[in-house]
Amino acid sequence: MQTDFLVIGSGIAGLTYALKVAEACPGKKVTILTKTQSDETNTKYAQGGIAGVMDLDHDSFSKHIEDTLISGDGLCNRRIVEIVVKEGVQRIEELISWGAEFDKEPEGDFKLGKEGGHSENRILHHKDITGKEMERTLLEAIKKCSNIQLINHCFVLDIITQHHLGYLVTKSTPDIECYGVYVLNLNSKKIEKIVAKISLLAAGGNGQVYRSTTNPAIATGDGVAMVYRAKGRIENMEFIQFHPTALYEAGIRGHSFLITEAVRGDGGILRNPKGEAFMERYDVRKDLAPRDIVARAIDSEMKINGTEFVYLDCRHMDHEKFLEHFPNIYAKCLSIGIDVSKDMIPVSPAAHYSCGGVKTDEWGHTSIKNLFASGECASTGLHGANRLASNSLLEAMVFSHRSYLAAMQDIESIFFNDHIPDWNAAGTTAPNEMILITQSLKELKLLMSDYVGIVRNNERLQRANRRLDLLHEETESLYQRIEVSPQLCELRNMITVAYLIVKSAELRKESRGLHFNTDYPYQGEILQNTIL
Ligand code: FAD
Numbered sequence: 001m002q003t004d005f006l007v008i009g010s011g012i013a014g015l016t017y018a019l020k021v022a023e024a025c026p027g028k029k030v031t032i033l034t035k036t037q038s039d040e041t042n043t044k045y046a047q048g049g050i051a052g053v054m055d056l057d058h059d060s061f062s063k064h065i066e067d068t069l070i071s072g073d074g075l076c077n078r079r080i081v082e083i084v085v086k087e088g089v090q091r092i093e094e095l096i097s098w099g100a101e102f103d104k105e106p107e108g109d110f111k112l113g114k115e116g117g118h119s120e121n122r123i124l125h126h127k128d129i130t131g132k133e134m135e136r137t138l139l140e141a142i143k144k145c146s147n148i149q150l151i152n153h154c155f156v157l158d159i160i161t162q163h164h165l166g167y168l169v170t171k172s173t174p175d176i177e178c179y180g181v182y183v184l185n186l187n188s189k190k191i192e193k194i195v196a197k198i199s200l201l202a203a204g205g206n207g208q209v210y211r212s213t214t215n216p217a218i219a220t221g222d223g224v225a226m227v228y229r230a231k232g233r234i235e236n237m238e239f240i241q242f243h244p245t246a247l248y249e250a251g252i253r254g255h256s257f258l259i260t261e262a263v264r265g266d267g268g269i270l271r272n273p274k275g276e277a278f279m280e281r282y283d284v285r286k287d288l289a290p291r292d293i294v295a296r297a298i299d300s301e302m303k304i305n306g307t308e309f310v311y312l313d314c315r316h317m318d319h320e321k322f323l324e325h326f327p328n329i330y331a332k333c334l335s336i337g338i339d340v341s342k343d344m345i346p347v348s349p350a351a352h353y354s355c356g357g358v359k360t361d362e363w364g365h366t367s368i369k370n371l372f373a374s375g376e377c378a379s380t381g382l383h384g385a386n387r388l389a390s391n392s393l394l395e396a397m398v399f400s401h402r403s404y405l406a407a408m409q410d411i412e413s414i415f416f417n418d419h420i421p422d423w424n425a426a427g428t429t430a431p432n433e434m435i436l437i438t439q440s441l442k443e444l445k446l447l448m449s450d451y452v453g454i455v456r457n458n459e460r461l462q463r464a465n466r467r468l469d470l471l472h473e474e475t476e477s478l479y480q481r482i483e484v485s486p487q488l489c490e491l492r493n494m495i496t497v498a499y500l501i502v503k504s505a506e507l508r509k510e511s512r513g514l515h516f517n518t519d520y521p522y523q524g525e526i527l528q529n530t531i532l
């Protein structure tokens with residue numbers, strides 16, 4: 001198959017870009033690939049909302065910029081922060097013009113929520129299901145574009161570069177180029193090649209590398225792993241954001257339900273099992289301190305009290321208002337016997353967001369020619385060492401727009417590469433035991449949660465490294481012998497991502513933002529971005 005524009009991923013980053021290139025080039029073909037259902041994305045699960053300076057009477061660009069920089073703990077790229085904050089407002093207005101609805105006051109102004117690290121109320125939201133509303137809006141808009149083809153259940157295996165034409169490609173090869181991708185089409189059960197002029201990687205996050213995560217099953221870091229294999233640049237992978245308040249349900253691991261930070265923005269208070277509102281002991285901003293601080297405080301309280309959770313107390317909050325803003329959370333809690341007006345909600349931190357990823361410039365270019373990246377798989381320089389809440393949906397829209405503008409400059413001068421060989425599956429056979437993959441996945445999640453979680457040290461990182469080596473060796477051996485499947489490829493990708501997280505963590509000889517290493521308790525001179 002040939003397509004002018006290839007989009008890997010159907011979350012906010014992929015769909016925003018696809019809409020724009022399709023509308024700007026009605027004569028060109030746009031193909032979106034997604035590995036399961038089109039709406040099964042991190043985007044769909046976003047709760048709190050999207051940060052934007054919409055109320056200039058009380059807020060300002062400079063305040064949002066400052067909040068983002070403070071949260072990023074010295075590692076944000078100021079120019080990128082300014083771009084996102086300033087251009088973000090236009091992107092939000094565009095989304096509204098496509099049909100997205102955000103909650104409003106009776107007078108017609110937006111109801112703006114507050115989250116950790118924000119000095120003002122600036123979070124637009126659609127109740128507590130903002131991501132679902134965005135995904136709905138974008139998928140409906142996509143359906144109206146006749147030059148867009150969206151293919152579900154199409155698993156991208158690898159990015160095609162000169163390596164597949166038989167050339168030696170290393171990190172120092174200049175002008176590595178992307179010619180398209182190999183996919184495992186789960187509809188036809190065949191491995192196919194899709195040749196593209198320009199590709200956008202919008203493959204999302206990697207929370208599934210950990211045992212407990214707010215991310216759905218699709219978030220296995222495939223995009224980052226593919227670019228790393230293709231010898232592209234990856235940065236800042238040590239900065240994994242743990243959301244402080246995932247709902248704790250005994251026995252439930254994998255995909256935890258989120259209790260949005262907006263609940264604390266509306267007055268929710270964290271308490272330990274003794275009932276103490278402990279956040280005041282950790283930060284003057286108390287429950288609304290940036291996420292790295294709140295997650296570490298909870299981790300510390302859990303260790304002190306020997307519990308697997310702390311509590312979020314909403315009992316004092318106005319019940320009617322709670323129901324209006326958080327109907328989904330209310331219903332979920334009730335479904336497991338928690339009435340938030342009477343009971344406290346058990347919560348614990350869970351892996352939530354990858355601040356690092358595929359390194360991009362201010363127009364979304366990666367280090368690989370004709371390959372752009374946007375959304376959670378990209379590292380634009382916005383988040384630094386700790387993402388400010390509700391900045392990621394904004395970032396995705398801004399960089400998908402910028403990638404579209406840059407792609408418009410290039411598209412007419414790029415030609416299809418007609419020499420791409422078929423996928424080589426020689427020597428592989430059907431697997432006897434898929435259980436080997438499942439077992440390795442369990443081990444991976446456990447070792448990452450035990451040794452590379454919220455609080456790290458050198459010995460733990462070394463342990464993680466040694467165990468990863470073994471998993472890597474065993475999985476590569478399987479990969480050489482058995483037919484590819486999403487399960488095998490995801491495991492392989494997650495091992496690569498885990499390696500990148502551990503390696504970056506080892507390179508950073510300081511504690512900063514989300515990376516807290518007890519062997520380097522003090523922040524010294526800032527080590528700049530870790531690039532692999
Ligand atoms: P995603 O929306 O995750 O989409 C990834 C796409 O890539 C999917 O379509 C997937 O199928 C596809 N894909 C991946 N690998 C492959 C492959 N190998 N082959 C084919 N397709 C592939 N951010 C905010 O700003 N505000 C919030 O309120 C907020 N709340 C959140 C709540 C939760 C529970 C979670 C999990 C995240 C939240 N975030 C929030 C973060 C934000 O939702 C994500 O960072 C953002 O939606 C990522 O968008 P994306 O387009 O980059 O990726």
Ligand code: SIN
Pocket residue numbers: 046047048049259260261262353388389390391392
């Ligand atoms: C939340 O609603 O707490 C998540 C917001 C985010 O991750 O940006």
